[in-house]
Amino acid sequence: MTKKEFIAAVAEKIEVAPKEVDRVFDAMVFVLKEQLITEDKIQLSQLGIFSTAIKRPRKIYNKFSKDEKEGEVKFVDIPQRRVIKYKPSKYLRELIDFN
Numbered sequence: 001m002t003k004k005e006f007i008a009a010v011a012e013k014i015e016v017a018p019k020e021v022d023r024v025f026d027a028m029v030f031v032l033k034e035q036l037i038t039e040d041k042i043q044l045s046q047l048g049i050f051s052t053a054i055k056r057p058r059k060i061y062n063k064f065s066k067d068e069k070e071g072e073v074k075f076v077d078i079p080q081r082r083v084i085k086y087k088p089s090k091y092l093r094e095l096i097d098f099n
Contacts, residue, residue, distance in 0.1 A: 003025070006025075007022050009019050010025075017087060017099045019035060031092070032050060035050075036050060036051075036052055036084060039041075039052050039082075044089075045076060045089065045091075046089055046091050046092065047088070047089060048086060048087050048088040048089040048092060049084055049085075049086070050057060050084065050085070050086075051081070051084075051085045052082050052083065052084055052085065053083055053085050054081070054082055054083075055080065055081050055082075055083055057077065057078060057079050057080045058077075058078050059075045059076065059077055060075065060076055060078060061074070061075055062073045062074045063077065063078075
């Protein structure tokens with residue numbers, strides 16, 4: 001589902017103009033982005049929790065290394081970085097679980 005299809009579905013469901021739903025959606029995304037930039041956690045009861053975490057620096061093996069020297073293993077340094085985490089709510093997990 002694309003953003004346009006999502007906006008149209010929500011607009012039809014709540015009987016509001018798609019333009020208004022688009023404005024609300026853009027505002028929600030803006031607030032979510034701003035909160036994640038400031039490292040705040042966002043908890044939406046029926047969706048889940050959005051947060052950020054720091055991934056530690058690490059070294060990984062580069063299997064595509066062009067280095068032909070025997071016995072030399074090529075590693076790449078991956079720096080520390082911040083990533084977005086999402087934990088779905090219990091409600092959403094139970095809703096999606098078909099087993």
